């Protein structure tokens with residue numbers, strides 16, 4: 001492993017980021033333990049770390065699996081990272097529908113409180129905050145495009161009521177959907193007026 005790749009994986013270890021889980025395994029020479037990169041245990045110093053491309057390679061080199069992140073259990077992804085990834089997939093596919101924490105937990109066959117806790121631990125966000133972000137990203141992109149009415153955009157990102165959508169949008173951005181559209185439209189200084197698409 002070259003230094004640049006080592007630094008990249010080590011940064012993930014320092015952040016406890018799961019992006020390299022299942023791809024590399026962290027051997028810690030001072031303790032003789034092998035971890036998933038996202039392990040919550042104290043971050044080892046870089047000069048004590050060797051990354052292995054498989055758990056087997058680390059075990060052959062004499063490391064024992066960590067009792068905390070259990071690289072020997074639950075497949076390549078830590079079980080809670082896998083659950084968060086599944087929740088992201090459901091959110092990406094279902095942001096246009098009514099999607100409560102209970103719906104999400106039901107589809108993943110876990111309790112709402114377990115999902116909430118695990119998702120927040122893995123991603124730093126609650127499932128509701130993630131859903132808001134996904135909806136906001138789509139709503140803002142559609143408002144910038146300017147081809148759909150505000151109420152249709154609200155419907156597309158899961159709101160049945162235009163006023164509910166407008167209030168939610170204002171709460172997150174500080175502007176109403178119409179104000180937002182005017183501001184981004186007004187920002188296109190070098191575009192002639194008539195190139196800005198009109199409301200349908």
Ligand SMILES: [Zn+2]
Nearest residue numbers: 035039066069
């Ligand atoms: Zn560990």
